[in-house]
Amino acid sequence: MDKRQRKMVGHGCIVMIIGLLAGFGLVMSLIGGFEVLPGTILEFEIPGDSGAWARAHAGGIMNVLMIFAGALLIGAMQLPDKTAGQIFWMLVGAGYANTLFYYGAILSETRALTFGDNRFGETSVAGVLGFAPALVFAVITIYAFFVLARVAFSENAD
Secondary structure: OOHHHHHHHHHHHHHHHHHHHHHHHHHHHHHOEEEEEOOEEEEOOOOOOHHHHHHHHHHHHHHHHHHHHHHHHHHHOOOOHHHHHHHHHHHHHHHHHHHHHHHHHHHOOOOOOOOOOEOOEOOOHHHHHHHHHHHHHHHHHHHHHHHHHHHHHOOOOO
């Protein structure tokens, strides 16, 4: 595994930690607080609904799988250095952008799905900060996998 692949694994681990921590948010949103001792719940409310926390938890973990798969493919496909570098920033960037999206969705009425108001509520800074990078990296990620598919199906592939 080369340095670029190791860095992808490192970034994937950071995104994983954030996704796993969202699991605590999910539990707290479901029970309305935090169990400090068995049967003793310190009651409080956290922003967002349980569904948004579940998406942040599961989605974060899925993004890590995408980053890890990209790291493995860079080596397995013996991508040229330039292409490997592009795949690196595209997939790592997508992992972080999607993480921002999940937390923007937790903190905004619009679920970070639009720049303006939508049927879920009024726009907010959190919604825009969650939506903008996710929108950009949604397109970039599709392109990244197009590049990988093109290389995989190329005549020069071994």
